Amino acid sequence: MWHDAVLVAGKDLRIEARSRVGLWQVVPFALLVLVLLAFAIGPDQAALRHAAPGIFWVALLFSTVLAIQRSVAVESGEGTRDGLRLSGIDPAGIFLGKAAAVGLQLLALELVLWAGVTFLFDVQVHVVWLAVTACVLATIGLACAGVLYGALSAGLRVRDTLLPLLVLPVLAPVLLAGSKAWEAALNGSTSSGTQWLKILVPFAVIYLVVGIVLYGPLQEAA
Amino acid sequence: MAPVVQFRAAVALAGRFPALAGVDLCLEQGEVVVVVGANGAGKTSLLRACAGLLPVTSGEATVLGVDLTTDHTSVRRYVGLLGHAAPLYDELSAAENVRFAVRALGLPVQTAEEALERLGLTGRLRTTPAGRLSAGQRRRVALAALLARRPALWLLDEPHAGLDAPSRSLLGHLIGDAVSDGATVLLSSHEPQLSVPLADRVVSMGGGRVTGEEPGGRRVTLTSVPTAEPDASAGGVGATNVA
Numbered sequence: 001m002w003h004d005a006v007l008v009a010g011k012d013l014r015i016e017a018r019s020r021v022g023l024w025q026v027v028p029f030a031l032l033v034l035v036l037l038a039f040a041i042g043p044d045q046a047a048l049r050h051a052a053p054g055i056f057w058v059a060l061l062f063s064t065v066l067a068i069q070r071s072v073a074v075e076s077g078e079g080t081r082d083g084l085r086l087s088g089i090d091p092a093g094i095f096l097g098k099a100a101a102v103g104l105q106l107l108a109l110e111l112v113l114w115a116g117v118t119f120l121f122d123v124q125v126h127v128v129w130l131a132v133t134a135c136v137l138a139t140i141g142l143a144c145a146g147v148l149y150g151a152l153s154a155g156l157r158v159r160d161t162l163l164p165l166l167v168l169p170v171l172a173p174v175l176l177a178g179s180k181a182w183e184a185a186l187n188g189s190t191s192s193g194t195q196w197l198k199i200l201v202p203f204a205v206i207y208l209v210v211g212i213v214l215y216g217p218l219q220e221a222a
Numbered sequence: 223m224a225p226v227v228q229f230r231a232a233v234a235l236a237g238r239f240p241a242l243a244g245v246d247l248c249l250e251q252g253e254v255v256v257v258v259g260a261n262g263a264g265k266t267s268l269l270r271a272c273a274g275l276l277p278v279t280s281g282e283a284t285v286l287g288v289d290l291t292t293d294h295t296s297v298r299r300y301v302g303l304l305g306h307a308a309p310l311y312d313e314l315s316a317a318e319n320v321r322f323a324v325r326a327l328g329l330p331v332q333t334a335e336e337a338l339e340r341l342g343l344t345g346r347l348r349t350t351p352a353g354r355l356s357a358g359q360r361r362r363v364a365l366a367a368l369l370a371r372r373p374a375l376w377l378l379d380e381p382h383a384g385l386d387a388p389s390r391s392l393l394g395h396l397i398g399d400a401v402s403d404g405a406t407v408l409l410s411s412h413e414p415q416l417s418v419p420l421a422d423r424v425v426s427m428g429g430g431r432v433t434g435e436e437p438g439g440r441r442v443t444l445t446s447v448p449t450a451e452p453d454a455s456a457g458g459v460g461a462t463n464v465a
Contacts, residue, residue, distance in 0.1 A: 007325050011311070018313035018351070074311065079364075082275055083309025087326040088299030220295070 004093025012101035091216030155222030241267035243430030302373030312353025
């Protein structure tokens with residue numbers, strides 16, 4: 001399973017590196033969301049600082065949908081979906097590999113967004129380990145849930161429009177917990193921040209386990 | 223020895239439509255069988271059912287000793303399917319696509335290199351992204367991936383489509399060599415002049431059923447195929463990947 005996961009993750013990351021969709025579409029989209037939400041809030045610096053954690057996580061969530069759609073699209077080419085099913089790769093390995101590839105892209109995107117909110121909203125993270133832990137845990141959850149729901153919508157003609165409807169409500173707990181953990185990290189309030197990590201941990205674990213178990217049947221049904 | 227493919231009254235549904243409506247078919251090891259029939263006769267569905275991609279819902283269906291009615295997925299790693307569309311990632315080169323197929327089965331990467339050479343995918347062709355290749359070149363890359371996987375059962379859906387004359391001739395040699403190595407070949411075709419000479423038997427399909435059978439002309443054709451194409455005599459793909 002781990003060999004398969006490394007193989008699939010390597011393949012997906014190589015494809016992303018060649019296509020540059022992440023670099024030229026997902027990253028600019030995420031930064032655009034930051035800027036647009038900043039416009040919507042207005043020039044009040046205090047309000048922007050207060051909203052910065054939420055804006056960071058909304059931008060990340062929307063960008064996650066794009067990354068997931070891209071991950072699904074890679075296997076939706078003529079013949080590639082059947083090719084992957086015939087490849088002999090363990091479906092759990094496919095799930096882990098695709099989630100790892102999406103997760104690594106999201107981590108890179110989070111670095112860009114972190115720099116973006118720091119620059120645009122003039123905020124400073126006081127408890128760095130808390131913000132980093134929230135990002136890592138949330139990324140695992142986002143990637144696993146996203147790839148799982150991506151598999152669910154993979155065989156449908158309307159998958160591009162259906163996926164956000166399916167996945168955004170599911171990811172709402174990550175938005176809430178991530179925002180609150182980041183708010184605590186910005187305010188230097190470690191104890192309240194760690195409470196929100198307790199939501200991100202089970203979310204990541206549940207979707208990791210459910211994905212390993214269900215990805216195969218979903219792949220067959222799609 | 224048990225047949226490689228044994229279908230008895232096999233039914234497979236595509237949605238609610240019976241793509242296979244009671245197929246009876248038996249393939250022994252080392253046979254080359256051509257399936258002919260009009261569009262919608264069930265040729266592609268038969269190949270997909272043999273590959274474990276289309277579940278058989280009733281009747282008997284055994285491929286390489288695996289009962290497809292109870293487990294249609296575990297046979298997949300032992301078969302090679304060349305479908306209408308080449309299963310290639312456009313951003314990856316020909317070599318990367320074939321290496322991915324080989325690594326997925328845990329086979330040595332050397333088998334990928336040998337298959338690429340055998341199909342004449344050398345030099346610039348080897349490193350060109352699959353998305354920039356012509357339809358015929360993509361077909362050759364898909365064939366290289368199939369060859370490198372060393373399947374015990376080759377399932378070829380219109381394998382001559384999109385190939386130029388030398389590649390079609392090479393395909394005849396590949397099939398001959400695969401059979402020599404112990405593989406079995408089931409191929410569908412709309413071009414009987416190309417496929418029937420390769421076959422031990424020709425099976426006719428219509429309405430999702432086998433409607434007739436006649437002998438093919440495999441030995442005659444294999445001795446008359448020209449041998450001038452690149453690397454046609456280069457072996458090295460070795461034994462087949464069997465269940």
